[in-house]
Amino acid sequence: MKMQPKAEMAGVGSKQTGLILKPGALQQVLAFASLIVLILVFTFASSNFFQFSNIVGILLSTAVTGVLALGSTYVIITGGIDLSVGTVMTLSAVMTGVFITYWGLPVPIGIVGGILTGAICGLLSGVMVAKLKIPPFIATLAMMMIAKGLALVISGTKPIYFNDDPVFSEVSQGSLFDKIIPGFAIPNAVVIFFIAAIIGSVILSKTIVGRYNFALGSNEEATRLSGVNVNYWKIVIYTITGIFTGLAGILIASRLNSAQPALGSGYELEAIAAVVIGGTSLSGGKGTIVGTVIGALIMSVLTNGLRILSVPQEWQTVVVGIVILLAVYADILRRRKA
Amino acid sequence: MSLVTAGWSGVGMDDVLIQMEDIDKQFPGVQALKDCRFELRRGEVHALVGENGAGKSTLMKVLTGVYQKDTGRILYDGIEVEVPNAKAAQKLGISIIHQELNLAPDLTVAQNIFIGREPRRGLRLFLDEQELKRKVERLFERLNMDLDPNESVANLTVAKQQMVEIAKALSYDAKVLIMDEPTAALSDSEIDDLFIIINQLRSSGVGIVYISHRMDELKRITNRITVMRDGRYIDTVPTADVTNEQIIAMMVGREIYDSTKQNRIEGTSETVLEVKGLSRKGALRDINFKLRKGEIIGFAGLIGAGRTEVARAIFGADPIDAGEITVRGRKVVLRQPFDAVQAGIGYLSEDRKRYGCIVEMDVKTNVAVASLRQYANPFGWVNRARIAKAADQIVDMLKVKTPHIDQEVKFLSGGNQQKVVIGKWLTRDCDILIFDEPTRGIDVGAKSEIYKLLNDLAAKGKSIIMISSELPEILRMSHRIIVMCEGRITGELDREEATQEKIMRYATLRA
Known part of the structure; x- marks a missing residue:
């Protein structure tokens, strides 16, 4: 028998509101503190860790999963999940390759086309979830396989290289920063990630979409009964996730200077992990973009640091798994106290 | 116009x-x-x-x-x-x-x-x-x-x-x-x-x-x-x-059951449940009471007084910081609802749809769900025929209005859902039943049936703790009334001496 304290209990129990921070803020502080602790630990453990080139490496490796995680945050706050972001990212990369390499379209148009591919996939997932009432897990699982298959079919299972137009690889690998401050070569991908995070954060906290995003995740029926077109906003939210996914596709294609059709599966889980470590609740209604950024950074700092300490790759994965468990359990403990 | x-x-x-x-x-x-x-x-x-x-x-x-x-x-x-x-x-x-x-x-x-x-x-x-x-x-x-x-x-x-x-x-x-x-x-x-x-x-x-x-x-x-x-x-x-x-x-459009007459309870009746010094930080302080065989105790109090917390503590749903619970003279440690059910305690939540029954499943499954082991052989194979027989008995005994025992519980009315939950605990041989707001959201006709049922259960020797926010219900049903305020028991009244005014006075007796 599953039981839960009902509202009546709150009357007695909830008098410990001595917290200065709201629960959401506390969450972020905790995640941020863990990130700092990790960085300190690795800095002391190895002199190779806190080097400019290594930090840039960490940031660069965060960019792709980070942008995916940004997008996933929205869907997860609705209480849904998007399993398709990994392979949709690949499909977007492949489509960009088709546009630029096969069709010879200009790079900017190819980029827009890639992002649009992601947006359309997100839109379709949104329609499946909102209109057809297919559970998000199943709808996006289907989308994941469809995108995976399409990426292979369209590319003929072979990588598409962007050798004709060297500009494209600059999108990720180049550094506008280097031109402004010589020697301070932060790759564009990192800058794009942070800009995307800022825009993402504004969407979530300042716009009407963001408000409905939380409302939906918190109590969908109440939102519907308040005269909000719930289906419409759900589709919008899945589409936004798709746009971020498309952007991630551009970043990864540019970084590899090719669209690798076999890549992509598994990225969605890393994205979800980053979101969860960042304190967004899988049951919906709670979450922040800042948290997701920190979550993504924790993942790559961990992987990078462990690699520098020569921990074998297999064990790195085990550690990341444990970190996810700890993050979620800490969240449960906090909520039980509140 | x-x-x-x-x-x-x-x-x-x-x-x-x-x-x-x-x-x-x-x-x-x-x-x-x-x-x-x-x-x-x-x-x-x-x-x-x-x-x-x-x-x-x-x-x-x-x-x-x-x-x-x-x-x-x-x-x-x-x-x-x-x-x-x-x-x-x-x-x-x-x-x-x-x-x-x-x-x-x-x-x-x-x-x-x-x-x-x-x-x-x-x-x-x-x-x-x-x-x-x-x-x-x-x-x-x-x-x-x-x-x-x-x-x-x-x-x-x-x-x-x-x-x-x-x-x-x-x-x-x-x-x-x-x-x-x-x-x-x-x-x-x-x-x-x-x-x-x-x-x-x-x-x-x-x-x-x-x-x-x-x-x-x-x-x-x-x-x-x-x-x-x-x-x-x-x-x-x-x-x-x-x-x-x-x-x-x-x-x-029909006559309503009125329970002014109620079966008396013998003063010498054995104590089936005794709670001593039960405390939980921030929720309960020094709760003491005895429940006798065939007795209905009404727990009155305002929302947040801690009545549900007492019930949850006795049912092992919440951890306790101090206190002793004795069931039929045997001291028990209730770490989880499973322990309480083993000791013969059944809990009926006010929120039947969420915590009481599995609304998507049929009547017979709901009746048997807490006691499946009784109906299974050592390999875990469930004997459907015996479940059906037990469910039929329950439907018959509690007069559950359902076309057949294969009906999904979600199609039953609130009162009949409540009966199915009662049936679940009776099947499990629970003889201490805790009812949390048993008639919430139930219409008048079904209410009186539930009252009658509670009285019948008590008459058959079941012991009942009834939490209710409706004073008339408390006054009408209880042999004894325990009033709580802010996690403490602030008063205990016999049915003869109890009035709405007295209960309200105890219910607002803040420390």
Whole structure:
């Protein structure tokens, strides 16, 4: 028998509101503190860790999963999940390759086309979830396989290289920063990630979409009964996730200077992990973009640091798994106290 | 408006806000409403009563645009209107506060009130938080409400949440406010606060439709009462002209079980449950009581007094910091509900649909679900025939109204769902039963059946702890009454000496 304290209990129990921070803020502080602790630990453990080139490496490796995680945050706050972001990212990369390499379209148009591919996939997932009432897990699982298959079919299972137009690889690998401050070569991908995070954060906290995003995740029926077109906003939210996914596709294609059709599966889980470590609740209604950024950074700092300490790759994965468990359990403990 | 209807209502046209006439509504296989009418005047509180399934909610859903009527007409201020959807109803100034509170817990008070109508700026894409704040402050000032607009709704008590719902409804400039069982989750003092607000609204000319099962409230707050039964209009009467018994008679159209006589309990009856010094930090302090065989103890108190916490502690659902629980002379440690069930304790939550039964499954499965091992061989193979036999017995004994034991529980009425849950614990051989608000959301007819059932169970030697917020129910059912306040037991009364006043005094005996 599953039981839960009902509202009546709150009357007695909830008098410990001595917290200065709201629960959401506390969450972020905790995640941020863990990130700092990790960085300190690795800095002391190895002199190779806190080097400019290594930090840039960490940031660069965060960019792709980070942008995916940004997008996933929205869907997860609705209480849904998007399993398709990994392979949709690949499909977007492949489509960009088709546009630029096969069709010879200009790079900017190819980029827009890639992002649009992601947006359309997100839109379709949104329609499946909102209109057809297919559970998000199943709808996006289907989308994941469809995108995976399409990426292979369209590319003929072979990588598409962007050798004709060297500009494209600059999108990720180049550094506008280097031109402004010589020697301070932060790759564009990192800058794009942070800009995307800022825009993402504004969407979530300042716009009407963001408000409905939380409302939906918190109590969908109440939102519907308040005269909000719930289906419409759900589709919008899945589409936004798709746009971020498309952007991630551009970043990864540019970084590899090719669209690798076999890549992509598994990225969605890393994205979800980053979101969860960042304190967004899988049951919906709670979450922040800042948290997701920190979550993504924790993942790559961990992987990078462990690699520098020569921990074998297999064990790195085990550690990341444990970190996810700890993050979620800490969240449960906090909520039980509140 | 025709002369005939004006004559029927007996008041001037100006006073009538809503007039519903000859409303029919058919669902596949069910005539939900037949020739229904309803009239609401400006500045009146009009009770709409009837058993569950009488059509109250359906009629109000027609009025608020959730359902479309098949025939009939709705007049608003004397003009015929169509209400094709919820938004149209809002535009007309018709707001409804649903029985289940409809708020987003993770959003703030202000965000909840203006959900769907957020003040926007910058291409209508961005939220205007300043304007939102101003609007809410103005609203609270107008309603004389003391709520923090920036507090998360999750942190509010049920009563405060209800205030938010009311504020939300009134922020639509509601001329008509429909309240569906607004007091179901409120304590008596909170009900008083609610009634103050209702009175304010009434004097400002708002018409209020008040749906409730609680007779005493109708007397206190309503001007007129409309009774419905089986989807039909029965009558509309001024509240002052009828007695509770007359209303109930109109509602059920049959005689109601009255339990003034009750089986006595022997003073020498054995103690089956003894609780000593039970404490849980922040919730319970030094709880002591004994429950005897065949006894019904009523736990009274305001919401938040800790009654449910006692029940959960005895059921092993919450950890305890101190205290001793003895069942039939044997000391037990209850770490989880499983331990309690092993000791023969069954708990019936007030929220049957969530914690009581598995609504998607059929009656026989629900009856057997707590005791499947009894019906399984050592390999875990479940013997369906024996389950069916047990379920048939339960249905027979408790008079569960179900076409067959394969019926999914979600199609049963609240009262019958409650019986299925009782059946579940009886099958498990539980002889200490804890009922948490056993009649919440159950209509009058089914209520008296539940009362009768509780008395029968007690007469058969089951011991019952009944938590209830309805004083008449406590007074009528209990052999002994324990009153709690702020996590402590503040009073214990025998049924002979207990009165509503005494209980209320103990219930407000704060430390």
